[in-house]
Amino acid sequence: MRDVAVVAFAQSSAPAEQRRNDVEILMPVVQDAVERSGLGHDEIGFTCSGSNDYLVGGPFSFVGALDAVGAWPPIRESHVEMDAAWALYEAWVQIQKGVVDSALVYGFGKTSMSDLAKLMTLQLDPYYLVPLWPDADTLAALQARAYLDATGRTERDLAAVAARSRTAAAANPNAVVTEAVTVDDVLSEAVTAPPLRRSECAPITDGAAAVVLAAEDVARSVCTRPAWISALDHRTDTHALGARDLTRATSAAIAAEAAGVGSGPVDVAELHASYAHEELLLRDALGLREDTDVNPSGGALGANPVMATGLIRIGEAARRVHDGDASRVVAHATQGPCLQQNLVCVMESGGR
Amino acid sequence: MGERCAVIGVGQTHHQAKRLDVSIAGLVREAAERALADAALDWDDIDAVVIGKAPDMFEGVMMPEIYLADALGAVGKPMLRVHTAGSVGGSTAIVAAGLVEAGIHERVLTVAFEKQSESDAMWALTVPVPFNAPLVAGAGGYFAPLIRAYMHRSGAPDHIGLLVALKDRANALRNPYAHLHDPDLTLESARESPMLWDPLRYVETCPSSDGACAMVLAGERGAAGTRAHPPAWVHGLAWRSEPTMFAGRDQVNPRAGRDCAADVYAQAGVSDPRADLDCAEVYVPFSWYEPMWLENLGFCAEGEGWQLTEKGATAFDGDIPWNPSGGVLSSNPIGASGMLRFAEVALQVRGAAGEHQVDGVRLALGHAYGGGSQFFSMWVVGAEKP
Numbered sequence: 101m102r103d104v105a106v107v108a109f110a111q112s113s114a115p116a117e118q119r120r121n122d123v124e125i126l127m128p129v130v131q132d133a134v135e136r137s138g139l140g141h142d143e144i145g146f147t148c149s150g151s152n153d154y155l156v157g158g159p160f161s162f163v164g165a166l167d168a169v170g171a172w173p174p175i176r177e178s179h180v181e182m183d184a185a186w187a188l189y190e191a192w193v194q195i196q197k198g199v200v201d202s203a204l205v206y207g208f209g210k211t212s213m214s215d216l217a218k219l220m221t222l223q224l225d226p227y228y229l230v231p232l233w234p235d236a237d238t239l240a241a242l243q244a245r246a247y248l249d250a251t252g253r254t255e256r257d258l259a260a261v262a263a264r265s266r267t268a269a270a271a272n273p274n275a276v277v278t279e280a281v282t283v284d285d286v287l288s289e290a291v292t293a294p295p296l297r298r299s300e301c302a303p304i305t306d307g308a309a310a311v312v313l314a315a316e317d318v319a320r321s322v323c324t325r326p327a328w329i330s331a332l333d334h335r336t337d338t339h340a341l342g343a344r345d346l347t348r349a350t351s352a353a354i355a356a357e358a359a360g361v362g363s364g365p366v367d368v369a370e371l372h373a374s375y376a377h378e379e380l381l382l383r384d385a386l387g388l389r390e391d392t393d394v395n396p397s398g399g400a401l402g403a404n405p406v407m408a409t410g411l412i413r414i415g416e417a418a419r420r421v422h423d424g425d426a427s428r429v430v431a432h433a434t435q436g437p438c439l440q441q442n443l444v445c446v447m448e449s450g451g452r
Numbered sequence: 453m454g455e456r457c458a459v460i461g462v463g464q465t466h467h468q469a470k471r472l473d474v475s476i477a478g479l480v481r482e483a484a485e486r487a488l489a490d491a492a493l494d495w496d497d498i499d500a501v502v503i504g505k506a507p508d509m510f511e512g513v514m515m516p517e518i519y520l521a522d523a524l525g526a527v528g529k530p531m532l533r534v535h536t537a538g539s540v541g542g543s544t545a546i547v548a549a550g551l552v553e554a555g556i557h558e559r560v561l562t563v564a565f566e567k568q569s570e571s572d573a574m575w576a577l578t579v580p581v582p583f584n585a586p587l588v589a590g591a592g593g594y595f596a597p598l599i600r601a602y603m604h605r606s607g608a609p610d611h612i613g614l615l616v617a618l619k620d621r622a623n624a625l626r627n628p629y630a631h632l633h634d635p636d637l638t639l640e641s642a643r644e645s646p647m648l649w650d651p652l653r654y655v656e657t658c659p660s661s662d663g664a665c666a667m668v669l670a671g672e673r674g675a676a677g678t679r680a681h682p683p684a685w686v687h688g689l690a691w692r693s694e695p696t697m698f699a700g701r702d703q704v705n706p707r708a709g710r711d712c713a714a715d716v717y718a719q720a721g722v723s724d725p726r727a728d729l730d731c732a733e734v735y736v737p738f739s740w741y742e743p744m745w746l747e748n749l750g751f752c753a754e755g756e757g758w759q760l761t762e763k764g765a766t767a768f769d770g771d772i773p774w775n776p777s778g779g780v781l782s783s784n785p786i787g788a789s790g791m792l793r794f795a796e797v798a799l800q801v802r803g804a805a806g807e808h809q810v811d812g813v814r815l816a817l818g819h820a821y822g823g824g825s826q827f828f829s830m831w832v833v834g835a836e837k838p
Contacts, residue, residue, distance in 0.1 A: 101555075121583035147693075153535075154514040158581030159507035160537060163823050166695050174708035177693035177827075178543055181508065181515055181535040190532065190547060196554035198454065213582060223514040226570075227475055336521045336531045354528060436518040441531065 104195050105319040105326030106447065108137035108312040109415030109422075111274050112405070122156060126208045126308040127168040133310035134204065138322035141170060144312070145200025147177040148191045150184030150207040152407050154219060165208065176200065183207065183372075184309065185410030185433030185443050191313055192332055201315045207408035208308035216304060216406065224437060225339060236437065237301060241293035243346045243438045244377035248295060250347040253380065255295050259286035261376040262299040265395055269402025276305050277402045300376035300401070307405030309412045327418035327429070327447040331359035334433075334443035341438060349378075352385040352432065352442035359444045366392045367426035370413035372434045374400045381439065382432060392430075396420075410434065414445050421449050456837060457552040458675040458683035459798040461491025461668035467631040467783040470569040471662035476516060477523035480565050483664035483788075484524060487561065490804075491668040492679050495525035498668070499557035504534040504544025504564040505787030506822075509576035511567055524563060538735065538822025539691070540564065541665065541790025542829030546689045548669050549831075553686075558674040564791035565664035566784075573660060573786065592657060592738065594824065596649035599740040602704050603651065606743070608758035610651065613739035614642045617656045617781060619767055620736070624778025626768075626808035631661045631783040656739035656781075663785030665792045672837075684798035687815065687838045688719025689831040696824040703825055709748040712828040717750070720815070720832035726751045726765075729832070730813040731773045731800055733793035735820045737780045742766060746774075749819065768810070776800070776808045790820025794831055801835045 110132035112125050134141055147169055151161040162179040171177060176194075180186045184207020191203035220236035221229075234242075248254065263283045269275035281299055289297040319326040335351035335358075337344055344350070356362070369392050373379035379394065388394065395401075397416040400409050410433025420426035427449040434442050463486025465471070471479055480503070488494065501524045503517045513519065517533040524531065536543040541564040548562035573591075580586040602608070621637050624630035637655065645655035675683045692712040694701070713725075722728045734749070736742045743757030751772065752760055760766055766774035775781070777796045780789045797816035799805040815834045821827060 152514065153508050156581060158579050158584070159509050159576050160823065162535070163537065163696060163826075164584070166693060166826075171694050172698070174692040174694040174711050176691055177536075178534065178547065178691065179536050181517075181533050186532060190534075190550075193547075193550045193554050193556060196556065197550055198554075219514070222512070223516075223518050225519045226511075226513045226516075229519075334530050335528060336518075336526050338527045339519050339521050351528065435515070440518060440521070 102196055102198065102315050103328055104192055104313055104315050105323065105328045106311055106414065106418035107314045107319050107323035107326050108133050109419055110136060111309040111412055111415060112307040113274050122208050122210050123164050123168050125306060126165055126206060129308045129310050130168050130206055133312050137312035139202055139312065144202055144204045145176065146191055146194045146203040147175055148179065148187040148203065148205050150180050150182050150187040150407050152181060152209065154222060155209050155211060155214065155406060157213060183407050183410035183433050183435050185414055186334065188311060188411060188414060189332060189334060189443060192329065195313060195315050201318045203313045204310065205313065205411065206308065206310040207411045209406040209408050210306040211304050211406050212306050237293040239437045240375040241296050244296055244375060246346040247377050247381060256283060256287065257380065258295065258300050258376040259283045261379050262286045262401060265399050265401035266299055268396055269398025272398050272402055275398045275402035276303050277398060296375060302374040302400045302404035305403045305405045307403060307408055309408040309415055311411060311415050325422050325424060325449055327421035329445060330448045331446040333358040336441040339440060346438055349381045349385040349439045349442060352382055352439060355442050355444040356386040359446050361430055361444060361446060362387045364428055366428055366430050368393045368396060368417055368420045368429045370395055370397060370399065370417040371432045372400055372410045372413050374404055378439060386430065386432065410443065418447055421447055454555045455553050455671040457549045457686040458670050459667050459833065460670045460675050460679065460683045461487040461493065462795045462799055463487030463490060464629050464665045464792060464795065465663045466629050467661040467663035467785055469660060471567065476511060476567050477520055479567055479662065480520055480563050480664045481523045483666040484561060484563055487666035487668050493559065493668060498525060498559055498561045500530040500551055500560050501526040502532045502534065502544055502548035502560060502562045504540040505566055506537060506540055507576055509571060510573050510786060511570040536822060536827050538786060539790055539820040539827040539829045540822065541788050541792065542794055542818065542820030543691055545667060545791055545794045545831065546691055546829055549686055549689055552669050552671045559668060559670045561666065561668055563664060563666040564788040566787040567662045568660040568785065569662050592649040592652055595738050596652050598703050598825065599651060599738065602740060602744050605704065606755045606758055608743060612743060612758045612761055613651065613656045614639060615761055616736065616739035616742040617642060620775050620779045620781040623768055623776050623808060624782035627777045630778040631659050652738050658737040658780045658784035661783050661785040663783060663788050665788040665795050667795050667798065681802040681804040684801045684833040685837045687832045687834045688716040690715035691829045694826050696826055704744065705748050705754065706825045708826060709821065709828045712830050713749045716830045716832055722832060725749060726772050729772065729815055729817050731776060731810045732817040732819065733777060733779065733796040734774055735780055735790060735793055736775060737784060739781065742774060773810050776810050790829060793820055794818035798833050801833050
């Protein structure tokens with residue numbers, strides 16, 4: 101396998117974005133990431149994005165986004181209707197093929213235009229589940245309740261995750277959450293989808309993110325401390341919630357095992373947890389120890405531009421390596437109801 | 453590139469206007485099981501699944517792969533979902549082949565589908581999108597002016613489009629999976645076909661189909677073993693994208709298509725596509741796109757594509773048969789239409805195309821395009837390992 105690293109990361113500043121459309125949000129982010137990479141636009145070998153037509157409200161969300169890239173002369177390009185973390189996976193595969201040495205990856209989501217929790221219902225089994233109209237918050241609450249009942253954890257544990265995440269987000273200029281909260285603040289909120297409270301659910305966010313990947317000498321020449329991808333794996337669970345043990349994130353555990361998360365200490369983990377209990381499930385699934393700094397950015401509970409949220413986890417984790425704050429980090433992305441599909445990315449400061 | 457990639461199994465559904473007998477899951481499963489049977493493999497032998505389809509509004513299911521994970525045997529495995537507009541069937545195969553060529557997986561199942569009867573593609577293509585001026589043209593309305601521009605540029609006579617339709621529909625009679633089977637179609641009856649988007653008549657337009665296509669791709673170890681048909685080896689694959697519109701963009705003969713063809717030919721050692729290739733399956737959703745793509749893909753000089761069609765060069769018994777399966781004009785499950793092109797040329801080089809088998813095919817081109825003639829994906833497959 102070739103050594104491939106995240107060499108640049110950029111994201112939108114969430115609070116400022118609501119008045120822009122998705123391409124307007126994306127354009128400066130792509131520009132920023134490419135500039136940070138030190139590569140010229142014409143030196144990017146491959147481009148891949150992740151977005152969702154239903155968030156945009158029309159077909160071909162990714163077509164307009166090409167205007168943010170400036171695809172002329174014509175470029176090697178592809179798109180996944182998935183969180184952009186999977187676009188990064190596809191780009192990593194193309195670099196592994198050896199045909200290209202670098203790639204631009206981006207994702208964007210404008211969730212303020214719809215009722216997000218209801219909209220996500222449309223990704224469920226259209227014959228048996230959609231007619232019951234269980235929204236995303238309700239399904240998450242089902243999993244949260246199952247998890248609390250099975251583990252003996254309490255609503256206070258969920259509130260602690262929310263308080264820590266939101267306090268971290270308040271210090272992150274790119275997050276939409278701007279106020280720190282305490283555990284008691286969270287517990288005093290009304291329950292929105294029992295047992296989940298408002299602060300335990302991700303906020304509505306418009307935003308975008310972009311990452312530049314580079315291989316071997318290209319990475320070394322443009323980046324002082326590349327975040328080398330030492331492992332990248334992704335898996336899916338069954339869609340049938342009744343057939344799953346909702347108290348475990350089984351496919352996340354398979355991906356973490358395959359990626360060798362447990363083969364060394366993890367300084368920082370950025371976990372794609374859109375609900376407080378998901379962080380607890382994911383800590384279990386990835387086998388993270390107590391000394392790992394989880395979601396220092398505030399995570400998805402601080403900003404959740406759907407389709408970019410997972411890619412931001414990779415970018416935020418990589419940034420800790422770029423800055424010299426961490427030497428081994430883990431990023432996680434998810435999509436589908438109740439953590440159905442999961443991606444795990446391990447990055448390190450030293451090349452393999 | 454590390455590993456060589458081969459197509460060792462191909463499957464497709466019987467394409468119809470309405471497959472009311474199956475769910476979406478049943479449809480993709482049908483194609484996937486046929487591909488696995490052709491590859492003499494079982495679900496457990498598959499390392500990863502790559503699925504593609506065109507816009508989700510074509511069925512009204514957001515990110516349907518999430519619900520299809522079980523039907524695709526992907527539980528516990530990696531699963532990717534590709535969406536690159538009409539070129540997606542081809543792009544999906546390219547992503548799947550990449551997993552093999554990069555040495556990440558040994559056997560990959562790739563599937564593409566569309567179940568158009570679940571929703572309404574014309575509606576989905578014309579729905580007003582926030583922040584954008586609505587086009588309200590649908591695909592035919594979008595491409596008809598480009599066809600007019602081609603006719604004006606090339607001086608092609610008006611009946612060329614009808615000849616393409618007659619040829620592809622005649623080829624479809626040899627293909628039991630094709631949606632349209634009309635043995636009574638003649639040039640005279642085609643001339644009477646209703647005008648939909650001038651100059652395109654009804655008979656010159658692709659149908660709306662429910663259908664799926666699947667392939668099993670494998671590396672050299674995975675391709676070993678005895679099967680009813682030999683593998684088709686990937687000799688080259690390429691994709692290119694360009695923006696929908698800007699001043700000076702040539703939408704009739706787009707540069708992304710020319711660049712993509714040059715890339716895939718260079719990989720496959722093709723210098724003269726008409727002479728070096730034995731057949732091609734090219735994405736022709738509206739009749740006139742045959743002469744237009746003949747030029748874009750370098751099968752002749754610019755302005756001469758219609759002459760090849762008129763002379764019968766692209767006919768089943770011509771020197772370079774195009775769309776012996778009947779093509780997109782005879783079956784159009786949109787998201788799968790590109791993969792069907794890729795899969796049909798794999799069948800041809802494997803000698804597995806049945807009644808629409810062209811004699812002696814050793815090297816063939818599969819092609820797909822999408823968006824406003826701006827997304828292209830292509831591969832060249834051959835009978836020999838490169």
